[in-house]
Amino acid sequence: MVALLDQQLIVLYLITLKLKETIEANLCIPQAKPIARPIPLGLYNPALRPLLTSQPLLLPPPPPPPPRPPPLPFDSPRIMSIIEKINQARQDEASSPWETLSIYRVPKCLRDVDQTAYTPKIVSLGPYHRGRRRFRTMDRHKWRSLYHALDRTSHDVRLYLDAARSLEVHARSCYEAPISMSSDDFVETLVLDSIFALELFRGVAREGFRGLGYSPNDPVFAVRGIMHSLQRDMIMLENQLPLFVLDWILALQLGFEPSDSYLVAPLALRFFNPLMPTDEILRPTASSGPLYEASSNGGALHCLDVFRRSLLPCPTPASIPRLTYRGKQFARPVAAPFPMPFSDACWLPIADKRRRQLIHCVGDLRDAGIKFRSRAGVQFWDIEFKDGVLYIPRLLIHDGTKSLFLNLIAFEQCHLECGNHITSYVTFMDNLINSDVDVGYLHANEIIEHWLGSDGEVADMFNWLCQEVVFDRHDCYLSGLSEEVNRYYNNKWNTLRASFNHKYFSNPWAFISLIAAVVLLLLTAAQTFYTVYPYYKPK
Template sequence: MVAVFNKELLSWYLITLKLKETLELGIPSSPNSGIQLTEFPEKQLQKLPQEPSLKITINENGEILQDEGTSTESEWVISIKEKLEQARGDDVTSSWDKLSIFKIPHYLRDSSSDDNAYVPQVVSLGPYHHGKRFLRQMDRHKWRSLTHVLKRTNHHIGLYLDSMKEVEEKARSCYEGTISLSCNEFVEMLVLDGCFVLELFRGATEGFAQLGYSRNDPVFAMRGLMHSIQRDMIMLENQLPLFVLDRLLGIQLGNPHRKGLVANLALRFFDPLMPTDEPLTKSDRYKLESSLRNKTITTTFDPLSDQGGLHCLDVFRRSLLRRGPQPEPRVWIKRWSHTHRVADKRRQQLIHCVTELKEAGIKFKKRKTDRFWNITFKDGVLKMPRLLIHDGTKSLFLNLIAFEQCHLDCSNDITSYVIFMDNLINSPADVGYLHYHGIIEHWLGSDAEVADLFNKLCQEVVFDINDSYLSPLSEAVNRYYNHRWNTWCASLRHNYFHNPWAIISFVAAVVLLLLTSAQTYYNVYGYYRPAQ
């Protein structure tokens, strides 16, 4: 057996074998043969196709045992064709407009110092984190919740499975990329995770004891793991489509086509995560409980009915921005804001920090409203609603920002607010000043942690500052800040009117200066014009 690595050697070897066969058999070479034996070897080489060097293994009989170059090239072409066919199929079958539950972009995940802000630590919902080993412990509690639902409603599990099979394709289209779960596995996941979520929602509103759970239940009780569960369930990668939850709850209540109730249950459940101090009112809570008890009601309490919702994170965001900011369109913004810019420290500056604004005479006051984004500026006074900051605020804002970055139909209002606060807060002293005026209330370790939180929330975020609803307000503040007279007056108040004794000293100095000036004037006047 001979291994040949060169085309010329291969050609000579084949010619020699052909000559040997001809001489031994006494058969003249065919005139139609591709190789004419009467010609010199150099001319035979010229007639051979000019292919690149190939590695070919040939046995003693002249048979090709392996053509690695040809085999590799064929596999490569086939692989490219398969990829092109797959791309054509993806382009035809994918519904990009239905995509609503996204994977966190790598540039946001890499820029965050805390990956746990995006990854659930207790419970997985949906396919992205389904089956992960450290989240499997909650699966047995999911099955417990499903048994409670079936026992309480007297339904057969097949009713829920068949209903989810009808919407399987629609539900899959909500997720990004290819979902590796089979049809049965995906449907099982929708039923199991969906019923688990609904039990938590209903328990937070009606009470878990009313649903048949023990007061010492490790999961279905408003204590223990509940805060961690709420934090996981508000993450972007850990969502279920809202229409899936609506259908499952409708089956439980005897009306599969009922909509709107899940959105309000979600708001009640996630109420402790709200960054405001205005909880759900007693009237709204009573209407919500009545809607659940009276299954014959056709119209339910639904303040978000005119807006709809994609999933729980979207519902939560819409609730935060109800009657939200709607800035007037500006022609010059449309002309110059075609491209998005990265909101780094050099290009995201909307407004100066608290310390600098304070030195320019701008005052800060707390505004009485439950809309944390509703900020106003008038006559040198910046009024801001109170913002509550807890250990779940970072994860909440990061996932809201990620959703606004991924979903094209979303406004950037949450991102605008966070960047505005990042501009205001440059140091722990800025946080302390806002806390003193009742604008920021936090339960973190120190003011430095709050400052660090805001300074890291919007790293590498794609954002056009001119499209911010706070851009007109920021321009008004900056105009006031740049007026020198305001800075001088602020300096005068800071240095001479910061306490009563300073005011008395200033007035005394002014009176003394006036008296000295008068005395000097009369002395000079008497010298030049003495009395007659």
């Protein structure tokens, strides 16, 4: 009786709901959003499932799509602004001499490591730092150098101005940042700075400052303490002049044909020789090849490039251009047996600090039995590993070495056409040196000679040189040597043998104790033998 009553109520409820929907549909009344209500208990009756499933499922209609905004007219301010920016980008791309860039602004990521290493202190060359208050005193001496050069050669200044004006377009294309200087100011800067640099180069060379007409007590053009500061400023990346401009001006001074003279590079090497991190004195030779050619087909670009090339093997090994962009570096695409669409998987990023580990530190290598010896008669980069001995040429460190290495590394990071020999060497030494103990051991073996305050300063210098530097250990001339050293280091027998030698043969008392222990062990074995032997074989 109760079940029948429930069925009647359910049927009445469904009929009422259907009637309500029909009335609302006829009256075009919008339906409200359905509200979730608890289902009556009678609906859970299995006998009512066929009745419920026979009813159509009513869903709310989907919302209409939002109307599309009308397209902006072509002459609207927004479209005109975008088109103007695209045209400006097209002009910048057409006018930017990417292939001739050689004098770069140091990237901010490198500059933040050490601001003073990239900024000149007493003299500026080129347009980057021109006009600053700190250089006004040296600007007066620049004009003095121009006066001496004109008085000595009896030339008209217009000869040099016309030559610089003919080179202006090419010279501007060598600088990375847009030069906002006017044509007259830029030409004046080229002439004034070139004459000043050439007077210093020639004065330090065989001619001497007296031969150029300067007083022995000249505050600048004399071999004295300020010369070291000038050398440090003039070797910086942002303080460079194109080498072809220097060659052209010097050729005019000496009466040579500008297109056939490459005389500045040997003079620059002689001038910057005190900054060399090696005992080897670099002298120009006839077989130096492209080092002293200022042409655009692989020759030196500026004085910093001349200095860098003099440190490298001769001839300079061909290097694969690295695809870099301001602190990011990517390897070449991986060859695939079938065409692949362009994606992130086609380019392998190598800006990973884990890839910068070439070798273990000196302390760990000593524990593995590797010895360190100084190597004489070779360049500082020529490192060799043979029979468990790592031969490293002597390295000279002074107060200008840090700035020198940082500018050389910055140039290798920015210029895509040069290799990374200096970066590889500095990274290798950074891996070797972790503390002042490592520096002290290398100093005791005559590998490092420094004039800094302590060994800790040398360790800090190497640990800071490679900050924010993009480097791949597989793209390094020391990668093969590092693999040999690591294989020797990972050999457990070498580690055990080194530990035994260090424990018992490094101290004479430890060696005497070892001998005594061996003798005692032999006597004990002999006593045991003579005690046991008569038991098995009596007389």
